[in-house]
Structures are given as C-alpha cells and as structure tokens.
Amino acid sequence: MLDFSHHFPITLAAKWQHEVEEYLPPELHSWLYDAQSLTARLKAHCKEFKVVVIGQEQQLCIEQDACDHIPVGEPVIVREVLLYCDDVPQVFARSLMPLATLTGDEAFLSDLGTKPLGQVIFNSPFLKRGDFSVAKFDAQSSVAALANALTLPASDVLWGRRSIFFLHDKPLAVAEVFLPHAFAYQTEGGTA
Numbered sequence: 367m368l369d370f371s372h373h374f375p376i377t378l379a380a381k382w383q384h385e386v387e388e389y390l391p392p393e394l395h396s397w398l399y400d401a402q403s404l405t406a407r408l409k410a411h412c413k414e415f416k417v418v419v420i421g422q423e424q425q426l427c428i429e430q431d432a433c434d435h436i437p438v439g440e441p442v443i444v445r446e447v448l449l450y451c452d453d454v455p456q457v458f459a460r461s462l463m464p465l466a467t468l469t470g471d472e473a474f475l476s477d478l479g480t481k482p483l484g485q486v487i488f489n490s491p492f493l494k495r496g497d498f499s500v501a502k503f504d505a506q507s508s509v510a511a512l513a514n515a516l517t518l519p520a521s522d523v524l525w526g527r528r529s530i531f532f533l534h535d536k537p538l539a540v541a542e543v544f545l546p547h548a549f550a551y552q553t554e555g556g557t558a
C-alpha cells in the first residue's frame with residue numbers, strides 16, 4: 367500500500383492566472399480547462415484508477431491558498447491526493463473544504479477516504495463550478511519535489527489548474543497539477 371503521509375502537506379504556492387500568454391499545446395489546453403470531472407476523464411483512459419491519499423487535516427486557510435471565497439484563517443479541511451491510472455501517478459490534487467461547507471448534504475465530504483472527490487460532487491444537482499485559473503510549477507516547486515519523490519522524470523515545468531466548486535452555494539477549492547507522465551502532456555494521436 368502506497369504511503370506518502372510523511373510528505374504531507376505538499377502545499378501549493380502558485381501564481382494562478384485565468385488566461386496565460388504563452389502557447390499551450392491543444393491536448394494540454396484541453397485537460398487544463400475541461401470543466402467535467404477529471405476523475406471521469408482519467409478513468410476513461412485507463413483500466414485501473416485509484417486515489418492515494420497523501421494526507422487530510424483540519425487547518426486554518428493560509429495566505430497562498432486563500433481566494434475570494436475562502437479567506438486567510440478560514441477553518442478548512444485540506445486534502446492532498448495522488449490520482450493514479452494503471453499505477454502511473456497522473457495528478458497531484460490539493461483541495462480546501464471549508465468546515466462551513468461540510469454541513470447538511472455536504473457533511474460526508476470530510477470522510478471521503480480513497481473515494482474520488484469528483485465521483486461524489488459531480489453527482490450533485492446542486493453543483494456549480496467557477497472559472498479556472500492555471501499556473502506553472504518549476505523545478506524548485508513543491509510539486510516538482512513530489513514528482514522526484516515519486517521517482518518521476520524531472521521536467522522543466524508542470525501545469526496545474528484551480529477552480530472553486532459551489533455545493534448549495536458553499537465553496538470548495540480544488541487545485542490539480544498534472545505530473546510528468548500525465549496524459550495532458552501527450553500529443554494528440556499519442557497513447558493518451
């Protein structure tokens with residue numbers, strides 16, 4: 367059983383931007399801005415999909431995670447996971463679930479375990495998704511260090527996205543970074 371709990375929290379410092387100036391290959395652009403469930407799209411590309419939980423902890427929202435809907439100091443559950451397709455780590459995800467969101471129909475989200483967040487929230491008729499922001503992560507980033515710990519090849523830059531979901535109008539922030547072997551970096555017509 368894979369255990370990366372000693373790496374928790376990986377954290378994620380990023381300069382999130384709604385649009386990036388530079389050219390994004392079509393496949394990467396498609397994965398970065400796909401509003402559907404990332405879990406569902408990854409599952410469609412592999413035989414065995416799994417979530418490995420790096421860690422989950424109640425914290426007060428820190429500056430680098432804060433956003434319009436989740437301010438610094440807001441009590442949140444931070445959840446960090448790896449999404450695997452056929453034993454290849456595809457995505458590092460860091461989600462912030464405010465305690466104020468984990469009420470009523472959403473209370474069970476604090477106890478997902480290895481169930482993918484997307485698998486449950488996309489079933490909700492009360493789900494809305496805000497706009498995407500994207501960011502690059504360089505070789506000095508915490509995600510690059512995680513990729514190294516996963517013995518993945520070094521890469522100059524990794525790309526990630528962040529969006530705010532609303533469940534019954536209560537916010538939940540999800541950031542996902544595509545790891546070096548991700549389908550997102552494979553050219554069209556490749557194996558992805």
Ligand SMILES: C=C(O[C@@H]1C=C(C(=O)O)C=C[C@H]1O)C(=O)O
Nearest residue numbers: 403404405447459481482483484
């Ligand atoms: C939001 C989704 O859920 C995925 C699963 C996550 C989890 O289990 O923590 C986190 C981010 C996503 O990559 C999705 O599938 O789109």
